[in-house]
Amino acid sequence: MSDSEVPVLIVGGGGCGLAASVFLSDMGVEHLLVERRESTSVLPRAHYLNQRTMEILRQHGIAEDVYRASAPPANMEEVVWRTSLAGDGPLDALDLHRIDAFGGGATAAAYAADSPCPSTNLPQHRLEPLLLRHAEERAAGGVRFHHTMEEFTQDESGTSARVTDRATGEQRTVRARYLLAADGGRSIGDSLGVEMDGEGGALDVYSVHFSADLAEWWPGDAVLMTNFVDPDGGLISRYGMVALGPRWGLECREWALHFHLPPETTPDLGTEAVTATVRGLLKLPDLDLTVHQVSHYRPEAVVASSFRVGGVFLAGDAAHRQPPATGLGLNSAIQDAHNIAWKLGAVLGGGADTSLLDTYEAERLPVAHRNVDWAMYAFRNHAVIHAGLGIFPGQPPETTRATIRALFSGTPMGETRRARAAEVFATQRVEYQAHDIEIGHYYRTGALEPDSSDPPPRDPMGCTYRPVTRPGHRLPHAWLTRDGNRVSTLDLVGPRGGYVLITGPSAAGWVAAGERIAAAHGVTLKVVPVDADPEVGGYHDVDGGWSAVKEIGDDGAVLVRPDNHIAWRSVRGGPRSAEELDAVFRGILGRTDVTTTGS
Structure with a gap:
């Protein structure tokens, strides 16, 4: 005997699950969302919202709230490569390349012609509370954070799940016709025997979320992201930064700095050590900064072998995981939720046969493969850029410095090197355009x-x-x-x-x-x-x-x-x-x- 019954149980309250809640509410589908965390994400990982996602949010009355909080187009028109952010050495703070990005500059006309919605930038720790507010307004009492689904069983007519209130320890059984797994791939897919096919997980990436005033050194009001290639080499020689708001351009005060380390390297992630690392990488030894969070992940390029098992549907990271390049992770997740929501609405409303639900996998799984492959390709293409500069793994620092000096020389070969570099940098349009x-x-x-x-x-x-x-x-x-x-x-x-x-x-x-x-x-x-x-x-x-x-x-x-x-x-x-x-x-x-x- 169940304690409660709902047509749909959503497990996971990240961007995918919260978006699904909004969409289902708009379709008139009663549901319950459970999320193990006490609050929305404190990490700013996903941040880029592409035009298709913004069209979906526009359809459901959320886009204007996102635009009010997110980066204006004028503050996200460029991505830059530099030798460092600051520093007073002869090879410090030099621009290597600038590329128009995300519908800015030379790409503006095409982006504006093809969609009523500009792409935008709003980090996950600010987007999720916004989605949560919309979800709670539409489904009063139907969004439960600090609740865990401990286990579930399926039969021909639905799913029975045991849900625990982590604050009180109280347990209850929830009976649902369908279950949407938006749990980030933590458990549901594994328990159903769904395999994740693909590659990755061998590279350790660390992200530092910090606050600082960088207006004096940030390479322009239109720049959203800066990639660094340090001529001095060292343990961390290639890294990147993205602006996180809450104000933008030169007024931005929050940042994410991403870097990777060689295998078998164990960094000191204490606040003092991380602060020193940020100052050293930015070449600002006296920078006043506050470290908020340090996170670690291993980029993967994997897709679930199936997006549906009986009455359970996998969406978002539970169905596919990819490197951050091109920003296809959260965008694909919201688009998964959009696809399954109207189909669940049609079936549960009695207007469609359950065979309509079979089309979710038929439609979204091939798109997931395309997006995951593309993200990994774009991620790896950064190594092509380094090669285009004449920089290769294991190269001695003195060789790297000589290569960068030659790139900026006034000689005919310097001109040739710059021309080659510009052509290779342009290939990263696979990510930014x-x-x-x-x-x-x-x-x-x-x-x-x-x-x-x-x-x-x-x-x-x-x-x-x-x-x-x-x-x-x-x-x-x-x-x-x-x-x-x-x-x-x-x-x-x-x-x-x-x-x-x-x-x-x-x-x-x-x-x-x-x-x-x-x-x-x-x-x-x-x-x-x-x-x-x-x-x-x-x-x-x-x-x-x-x-x-x-x-x-x-x-x-x-x-x-x-x-x-x-x-x-x-x-x-x-x-x-x-x-x-x-x-x-x-x-x-x-x-x-x-x-x-x-x-």
Whole structure:
């Protein structure tokens, strides 16, 4: 006999679990979230939020709160490589390279054209409390920190979990139809026998979260991250820093300094030793700083062999773990939660067969493999940059210093070295300008009806995104107007699980068919005719942005899912188009008992 019953039990209250709670609440799904920690994360590990994630947060009414707290675009336009932050030696505080990043500089136009949402930077220890507030507002009493799921069992109708209140020791049994494992891979996947396939875990990375005023030395108001290549070598010769806020640019006062050590090295992580390490690396021996946290992790590139076992779904770090390069960890986790939430809402609401839940793994697992591989590739590419400078592992310090001096020399070979270095540095756009990786992922199979078209060619460097309305792809962003207000195509889908059918001006047949089919299938379907004529009521493509990407005729239509991915399209309308639309809903929802009279 259970003490309580909920449709969904979420285990884990990090970014993935809290986002899932928000999304499920908006879908009208009752749930319970349990998190073993007393509070949200005190570590600032994940910090970059890409455009796709910000679109999702916009859909669920969170984006503006994030933007208010996060780095303005003007303070995250560049990433810099330097020899050191400060110092008075001849090779100190020299710029090696600067690259436009995250939608800044030369990348700004493409990022702005392809999304209504700029990417942004908000460290995890500030993002999670914000997500927690939204989760608690939507699910009063349904978010329980300092609670641990001790064990669980599955049967044909659901999961029984034993949950302990760590403050009181009280235990209770929670019965749930479905369990979402957002526990960071701590236990649930292992207990189900799910293997993590991949590589990594051999490199020790240490992160120091500290406060200091670095305005005098930080390499510019537009710089978010600085990577260092120390010509003096030593135990730590390559390291990096990222700004953490709460103010930004030259007003930033919190920082994370990341460095790695050779295997078998055991550092002194006491406050005094860490303070000395930070001062030494920055070449600021008298810097006034406060060390908040020191953390350690081993970068991995692993993906779960399965994202679903019975009624248990793995998401976030429980499903995939990758190096921090390209910032794909937390972003992928939130996108996992977004994908499964609307499907759970449809099934638990009675509008879809449980077969819809099979599409979670079919859609998200291939994306996870792509993202994990990409993150490891970008992470390792930093070694290519060092080689491009002429610096190699095990090289004597005097050789490294001579190499850096030659790089800055006024000789013809110095010019050649600088030209080579610039070309090699540019390859790190795979990390800092990965526009297509961030918003160009698509689903080949799943809750969609593929058509015979081929996907667009993808930029092998991950930068150039090509918007299409092909089924499985994210709906392209274009600005429309209605009643004088500007609306993104991505705003047409609301937070509560409805579908949108975007049509051309010849929409009368689609409106009638949409109403009939929606009523028969018990779904919310909004038909949105887009008419280029501003004198006609409705949505208007006043600047031609939608016309440039829609790939359908005036009598065609695009069916958009609740997560803003495209389920189906009819390039040209025809006598059987309504029947096709009805069949698409039957396929997605797995319903064989639906009758659409007159379709």
